[in-house]
Amino acid sequence: MEDTIVYKVIDYVEHDLDWEKEECNKVGIHFEAYQLKFASQEEVIEKCRDADFLCVDMTPITEQIFEGLDNAKVLIRHGIGYDKVDVNAATKHGIIFANQARAFRQDVAEHAIMLIFATYRKLMLLNKFFNDSVRLGNWSYHDIYPVYRLGEKNLGIIGAGNIGSLVIRKLKSFGFHLLVCDPYKPKEELEELGVEHTPLDEVLEKSDIVSLHVPVTDETRGFIDYEKLSLMKESAILINTARGQVVKTLDLTKALKKGIIAGAGLDVHEGEPPPEEYGFAGMDNVICTPHFAWYSEEGGWEIRHMIIDDLRAFLDGKPPRHIINTEVLQSPQLRMKISV
Numbered sequence: 001m002e003d004t005i006v007y008k009v010i011d012y013v014e015h016d017l018d019w020e021k022e023e024c025n026k027v028g029i030h031f032e033a034y035q036l037k038f039a040s041q042e043e044v045i046e047k048c049r050d051a052d053f054l055c056v057d058m059t060p061i062t063e064q065i066f067e068g069l070d071n072a073k074v075l076i077r078h079g080i081g082y083d084k085v086d087v088n089a090a091t092k093h094g095i096i097f098a099n100q101a102r103a104f105r106q107d108v109a110e111h112a113i114m115l116i117f118a119t120y121r122k123l124m125l126l127n128k129f130f131n132d133s134v135r136l137g138n139w140s141y142h143d144i145y146p147v148y149r150l151g152e153k154n155l156g157i158i159g160a161g162n163i164g165s166l167v168i169r170k171l172k173s174f175g176f177h178l179l180v181c182d183p184y185k186p187k188e189e190l191e192e193l194g195v196e197h198t199p200l201d202e203v204l205e206k207s208d209i210v211s212l213h214v215p216v217t218d219e220t221r222g223f224i225d226y227e228k229l230s231l232m233k234e235s236a237i238l239i240n241t242a243r244g245q246v247v248k249t250l251d252l253t254k255a256l257k258k259g260i261i262a263g264a265g266l267d268v269h270e271g272e273p274p275p276e277e278y279g280f281a282g283m284d285n286v287i288c289t290p291h292f293a294w295y296s297e298e299g300g301w302e303i304r305h306m307i308i309d310d311l312r313a314f315l316d317g318k319p320p321r322h323i324i325n326t327e328v329l330q331s332p333q334l335r336m337k338i339s340v
């Protein structure tokens with residue numbers, strides 16, 4: 001099997017990867033798929049040591065793993081965020097690391113919008129009220145009040161990249177006043193969206209709804225803490241479909257319990273799975289979904305095609321489309337032979 005290209009999937013969320021296997025068979029690639037999300041680093045290395053091309057979903061890929069991957073030339077992330085991958089270690093070992101930057105944005109934007117409406121309109125409480133009270137003939141709405149209209153409210157978007165800007169575009173016709181914080185987005189691109197950059201504290205202070213769409217960086221890790229939550233209106237809600245690590249969970253629980261803010265819609269969580277003491281169980285003003293914003297049948301198939309397209313490019317000596325560690329291309333350690 002010495003000259004055969006080996007493609008290994010480290011972990012996956014699909015029912016099966018029969019389609020990928022067939023695609024690989026067609027071009028003579030040896031394909032194997034594992035579920036190593038909770039495996040030891042040693043096991044990941046043992047299973048994947050001989051792979052030329054790899055794909056990972058949620059398994060943490062550490063320096064030790066990169067070091068143990070004897071043949072790896074390319075690692076692809078099945079998704080966008082890559083906070084579980086030691087990108088510097090990939091570069092050090094000459095391995096190209098790429099994500100699928102254009103995947104899922106429709107789906108995450110739709111999910112964020114669902115959480116905005118459901119949380120602000122108190123869907124959980126209404127559902128509970130219907131099941132517990134209305135069926136017993138109690139139509140007194142006093143336990144539900146107040147519910148506010150969404151139109152004309154201030155919608156704060158933190159991070160106006162692929163997903164944040166799509167949320168803005170999709171919500172334009174609802175009559176929100178938009179407050180956008182993204183100091184890194186070029187002014188012209190913000191202008192194209194019809195918005196301008198507003199400092200973080202001002203967005204938090206003025207918004208009725210704050211939706212997070214930033215990556216985890218040294219700057220954003222835990223940046224929504226008690227102090228920042230305390231800037232928000234008591235009637236405001238926080239939506240997070242970005243990454244759990246950008247919000248300090250214990251601070252958010254405290255803020256919700258003390259009525260510092262009114263509610264939260266969370267698709268992503270500081271621990272996934274969250275620890276037992278995760279404080280939101282039974283809170284009717286919090287909607288939690290299981291890091292599912294990315295998913296739709298359409299999005300699920302789009303990304304499968306995108307990854308196989310990157311694999312086909314690899315066979316032609318071409319790098320993947322969305323390289324994160326672009327500096328590796330200039331590195332003498334680069335393991336992939338790129339055809340010009």
Ligand SMILES: NC(=O)c1ccc[n+]([C@@H]2O[C@H](COP(=O)([O-])OP(=O)(O)OC[C@H]3O[C@@H](n4cnc5c(N)ncnc54)[C@H](O)[C@@H]3O)[C@@H](O)[C@H]2O)c1
Binds near residue numbers: 101108
């Ligand atoms: N829940 C899910 O299933 C799911 C799926 C895909 C992506 N995501 C997450 O969504 C987030 C956004 O993804 P994207 O594709 O829009 O990314 P992106 O890189 O296109 O956009 C991120 C934006 O955040 C801005 N930003 C960075 N630091 C900032 C800061 N300190 N303050 C304000 N803005 C800042 C950047 O300038 C950029 O415009 C990521 O965290 C990603 O991991 C979640």
